[in-house]
Structure formats: structure tokens, C-alpha cells
Amino acid sequence: MVERFIRDVPDFPKEGILFKDITPLLQSPEGLAQAIEGLAAAVDPASYDTVCGIESRGFIFGTALACKLGKGFVPIRKPGKLPWKTESESYQLEYGSDTIEIHVDAASQGPRFLMVDDLLATGGTMAAALTLVRRIGATPVACAFVIELGFLPGRAKLGDVPIHSLLTY
Numbered sequence: 431m432v433e434r435f436i437r438d439v440p441d442f443p444k445e446g447i448l449f450k451d452i453t454p455l456l457q458s459p460e461g462l463a464q465a466i467e468g469l470a471a472a473v474d475p476a477s478y479d480t481v482c483g484i485e486s487r488g489f490i491f492g493t494a495l496a497c498k499l500g501k502g503f504v505p506i507r508k509p510g511k512l513p514w515k516t517e518s519e520s521y522q523l524e525y526g527s528d529t530i531e532i533h534v535d536a537a538s539q540g541p542r543f544l545m546v547d548d549l550l551a552t553g554g555t556m557a558a559a560l561t562l563v564r565r566i567g568a569t570p571v572a573c574a575f576v577i578e579l580g581f582l583p584g585r586a587k588l589g590d591v592p593i594h595s596l597l598t599y
């Protein structure tokens with residue numbers, strides 16, 4: 431049960447947002463292990479080749495999972511961070527927009543991707559990530575999150591890609 435390691439921080443980063451803080455979970459040897467074990471058990475590891483994580487908290491869980499399973503890791507990053515040739519995708523936020531990028535050759539170690547992030551909220555970030563990985567010729571086999579905010583319509587944005595969450599609010 432990872433729930434007891436999640437700290438609620440009201441009004442961060444702005445008023446009205448209840449921020450789900452994962453740092454107590456990361457600090458706890460037990461909590462961290464449970465999260466990685468949970469993600470490993472959520473999706474059959476034989477169904478994907480590569481773990482793909484979204485900057486920056488998706489990197490923490492994604493790389494630990496990839497290493498545990500003997501798979502490689504692909505980062506999806508904020509604009510201007512990746513040094514090689516990239517594809518980019520922009521998506522709408524409540525106010526304004528955001529962009530994420532991936533290297534064009536990121537599927538070279540295996541095209542079946544498990545998509546990992548810490549939290550599913552509106553789904554905008556992961557929906558853009560799915561578009562990106564498809565554009566470079568990879569297939570998103572499933573999405574795995576530590577936390578899902580079930581009162582937001584995030585799932586509906588991700589089409590028919592199976593979604594797994596360790597903890598739903």
C-alpha cells in the first residue's frame with residue numbers, strides 16, 4: 431500500500447491545487463520498493479521492450495523499473511534538453527501550453543513501450559507522449575502511474591491504451 435507514503439500539500443504550486451507529494455515515498459526504502467514492485471506487477475514485462483518515462487518524476491520510477499527488469503529507458507523531456515534530433519508535441523494546459531520532446535531514434539532498442547509517469551491528472555501530458563512515441567515508430571503497450579486522480583477525465587484522453595495505477599483518488 432503506497433498510499434500512506436503520499437503527502438497532500440494544499441495550494442501548491444498555486445491556490446486550489448492539492449499536490450500529491452511523492453517525496454516521502456521516495457525516502458522510504460519500503461515505499462520505494464513497493465512502488466517499483468507494483469509497477470513491475472501491473473503490466474506483463476514480456477509485453478514490452480522499453481520503459482519510457484516523462485520528465486521529471488517519470489524518470490525516477492521509469493529508470494528504477496527498467497533496471498529491475500533488465501530493460502532500457504527512454505526519456506521524454508521538456509523542450510531544448512535533448513541533444514540529438516527530436517520530435518516535439520505541444521498540448522494545452524489550463525492556462526497556456528506545454529511541449530515535450532523525444533529523440534527520433536529512441537525506439538531502436540525495441541519498439542514496444544511501457545509508458546510511465548508518477549501521476550495521471552487531466553491526461554494532457556500522457557496523451558502528448560503517446561502521440562510522440564507513435565510518431566517515432568514505437569507502440570505504447572500500456573501506461574503505468576503511481577497515482578491517478580480519478581475525479582479528472584485523464585483516462586478518457588488516452589484512447590484504447592490500457593492504464594494501470596497503483597493508487598486512485
Ligand code: AMP
Pocket residue numbers: 447448449450451484485487547548549550551552553554555556584
Ligand atoms: P496531466 O497532464 O494533467 O495529466 O498532469 C500530469 C503531470 O502533472 C504529471 O507529470 C504530474 O507530475 C503533474 N501533476 C498534475 N497534477 C498534480 C497533482 N495534483 N499533484 C502532483 N503532481 C501533479
